[in-house]
Amino acid sequence: MSRTVVIDPVTRIEGHAKITLHLDEGGHLVDARFHVTEYRGFEKFCEGRPFTEMAGITARICGICPVSHLLAAAKTGDKLLAVTIPPAADGLRRLLNLAQITQSHALSFFHLSSPDFLLGWECDPARRNVFGLMAADPDLARAGIRLRQFGQQILERLGGRRIHAAWAVPGGVRTPLDGATRDWILERLPEERVTLERTLALYKGLLDGPLQREQRSFGDFGSLFLGLVNGEGRWEHLDGGEGGGLRVRASDGTIVADRLQEDDYHSFLAEAVEPWSYLKFPYYRPLGYPAGMYRVGPLARLNVCESIGTPWADRELGELRQRSGSGPAAIITSSFAYHHARLVEIVACLEAIERHAADPELVGGRVRSRADLNRNEAVGVSEAPRGTLFHHYRVDDDGLITAVNLIIATGQNNLAMNRTVLQIAREFLPDPVPADGEIPEPLLNRVEAGIRCFDPCLSCSTHAAGQMPLRLELRDAGGRLLAERCRG
Amino acid sequence: MRAARVDLVIGVGNPLRGDDGVGWWLARQVQGTGAGPLVRLVPQLTPELALEVAAARRVLVVDAWCEARCEAGCAAGAEAAPTLRSLQPGGAEAGVGGGHGLDPGGVLALAALFGGDPPPAWLLLVPAFAFPHGTEFSAAVRRQLPVAQALLCQWLEAESPHA
Numbered sequence: 001m002s003r004t005v006v007i008d009p010v011t012r013i014e015g016h017a018k019i020t021l022h023l024d025e026g027g028h029l030v031d032a033r034f035h036v037t038e039y040r041g042f043e044k045f046c047e048g049r050p051f052t053e054m055a056g057i058t059a060r061i062c063g064i065c066p067v068s069h070l071l072a073a074a075k076t077g078d079k080l081l082a083v084t085i086p087p088a089a090d091g092l093r094r095l096l097n098l099a100q101i102t103q104s105h106a107l108s109f110f111h112l113s114s115p116d117f118l119l120g121w122e123c124d125p126a127r128r129n130v131f132g133l134m135a136a137d138p139d140l141a142r143a144g145i146r147l148r149q150f151g152q153q154i155l156e157r158l159g160g161r162r163i164h165a166a167w168a169v170p171g172g173v174r175t176p177l178d179g180a181t182r183d184w185i186l187e188r189l190p191e192e193r194v195t196l197e198r199t200l201a202l203y204k205g206l207l208d209g210p211l212q213r214e215q216r217s218f219g220d221f222g223s224l225f226l227g228l229v230n231g232e233g234r235w236e237h238l239d240g241g242e243g244g245g246l247r248v249r250a251s252d253g254t255i256v257a258d259r260l261q262e263d264d265y266h267s268f269l270a271e272a273v274e275p276w277s278y279l280k281f282p283y284y285r286p287l288g289y290p291a292g293m294y295r296v297g298p299l300a301r302l303n304v305c306e307s308i309g310t311p312w313a314d315r316e317l318g319e320l321r322q323r324s325g326s327g328p329a330a331i332i333t334s335s336f337a338y339h340h341a342r343l344v345e346i347v348a349c350l351e352a353i354e355r356h357a358a359d360p361e362l363v364g365g366r367v368r369s370r371a372d373l374n375r376n377e378a379v380g381v382s383e384a385p386r387g388t389l390f391h392h393y394r395v396d397d398d399g400l401i402t403a404v405n406l407i408i409a410t411g412q413n414n415l416a417m418n419r420t421v422l423q424i425a426r427e428f429l430p431d432p433v434p435a436d437g438e439i440p441e442p443l444l445n446r447v448e449a450g451i452r453c454f455d456p457c458l459s460c461s462t463h464a465a466g467q468m469p470l471r472l473e474l475r476d477a478g479g480r481l482l483a484e485r486c487r488g
Numbered sequence: 489m490r491a492a493r494v495d496l497v498i499g500v501g502n503p504l505r506g507d508d509g510v511g512w513w514l515a516r517q518v519q520g521t522g523a524g525p526l527v528r529l530v531p532q533l534t535p536e537l538a539l540e541v542a543a544a545r546r547v548l549v550v551d552a553w554c555e556a557r558c559e560a561g562c563a564a565g566a567e568a569a570p571t572l573r574s575l576q577p578g579g580a581e582a583g584v585g586g587g588h589g590l591d592p593g594g595v596l597a598l599a600a601l602f603g604g605d606p607p608p609a610w611l612l613l614v615p616a617f618a619f620p621h622g623t624e625f626s627a628a629v630r631r632q633l634p635v636a637q638a639l640l641c642q643w644l645e646a647e648s649p650h651a
């Protein structure tokens with residue numbers, strides 16, 4: 001009789017989910033499923049609203065990455081107006097997104113994930129959190145909190161509030177950068193650079209030491225990667241501009257598709273649905289489902305680009321590729337490298353924030369283009385901290401929304417998250433699993449941590465509200481529950 | 489040194505979900521009142537808030553209280569009342585749950601990273617009963633508002649940080 005292991009709920013991620021591990025009649029692991037168990041339905045209740053409200057409405061999807069929805073909605077609105085936004089508005093939106101990526105990555109790395117690295121997988125989960133980190137390395141905990149605060153304060157100073165600031169609007173942004181904020185940003189940057197230098201040194205030491213097994217067993221497999229690049233094939237987080245766009249790259253380094261435009265996303269992306277999860281399963285349409293599995297987010301962005309374009313970030317990218325990449329293009333296939341990629345992206349953000357903050361155009365330039373509705377359909381794209389985000393709206397002649405589709409980063413990583421859980425379970429579960437099916441605590445810890453590599457935001461991806469505790473179930477071939485562990 | 493610092497009032501909740509907005513509503517009552525406290529309105533307590541807590545003379549967290557009926561003994565038909573209670577720093581067991589937010593004790597504990605002992609802190613809890621979309625409070629919360637406002641005033645007027 002086959003069996004199923006269930007982890008329910010999953011902790012230290014945003015939203016509600018459980019994991020089931022399925023065993024065959026011989027007790028061998030045959031499948032793993034990451035179930036997202038909540039639903040919100042933003043796409044439906046946006047219908048009938050004016051498109052100009054979409055930035056403000058969709059930003060409410062999430063309290064952690066509202067800026068991503070704000071920017072994607074504003075970009076979609078630009079297209080409905082058929083306007084080109086002023087250069088200062090583009091720079092200001094970029095500054096906003098860079099601050100957003102910084103604060104979100106800082107929360108993921110320092111608050112949610114570093115307790116695993118520093119306190120160990122065997123550590124009691126009640127202590128394996130930011131308070132354990134605080135006891136083990138108070139300087140790191142303090143620096144991580146200040147780094148997140150740095151990103152949050154930029155958001156607050158630009159938008160007037162820390163979250164849900166409807167500052168980016170169709171046609172541009174509401175206000176320019178003020179001189180005091182510019183000076184404050186430039187004054188704080190040296191401290192944040194020191195934080196990153198120290199954190200990168202610490203993390204590389206861990207990769208060389210206790211984290212070696214995790215690097216090869218936490219979702220190390222071939223897949224496609226998708227992300228924005230600019231016209232020179234460099235790292236991009238908001239708009240590829242002239243000659244840029246979405247790039248799809250394979251694990252062997254082959255560029256499968258390049259300069260794809262978001263307006264045509266239906267031609268290269270499709271979304272599958274499984275009956276056991278509210279989270280859809282986007283895939284690369286030409287390869288079909290599930291062979292078209294692809295990954296998005298920090299690791300994907302660093303895999304699809306040729307370089308970042310700033311000196312320190314490019315040095316760190318080079319080292320990351322040397323450490324973890326393979327093949328002529330040094331593509332990194334281990335999902336565990338998402339953590340390292342986040343640190344490299346924070347470096348890139350700090351360098352880019354300095355460049356934008358020093359740009360006088362952002363203080364004195366025109367920040368908004370105005371027009372009436374000129375189109376009835378548009379797709380906007382941006383790179384959220386967790387990956388590529390698509391907003392697709394159809395509107396009537398009065399500008400009222402008639403249809404919405406949102407394709408969220410966490411959903412695009414869904415197939416890869418399932419594959420990661422399966423690989424971790426194969427590495428750490430006894431084979432065959434004994435009939436009494438007790439789930440060892442270190443396995444539970446590692447399965448959770450495997451999901452956490454992707455820093456999933458289920459509030460965004462299913463548009464579900466709430467926390468995300470973890471539940472793991474072990475079930476036999478007939479569906480009988482053999483063992484269960486809950487947390488959160 | 490701490491006596492020279494300002495008081496901090498943190499309103500927690502979602503003002504678009506009925507009674508959950510009562511923390512914001514109360515905190516807004518003291519916002520911009522001259523030399524009054526610094527007011528923060530937040531949907532959840534996140535780690536960087538510890539920096540502002542550490543810099544405060546004393547702290548009041550104002551929040552909706554979903555568990556009030558159980559604590560008051562709903563079986564006996566008692567109606568829970570707003571309560572002002574001392575807040576202690578929480579440890580690992582108190583704070584991080586499953587998501588990105590902390591509980592009030594957790595924020596207070598993190599504040600210790602930025603200035604030694606965290607400031608004295610209190611929690612003003614207002615029983616909450618209904619969380620529909622919208623900005624209206626339930627009748628039960630509206631009945632409790634005068635008591636909650638009185639507790640807030642009591643805290644603000646206390647001269648000692650150990651009010």
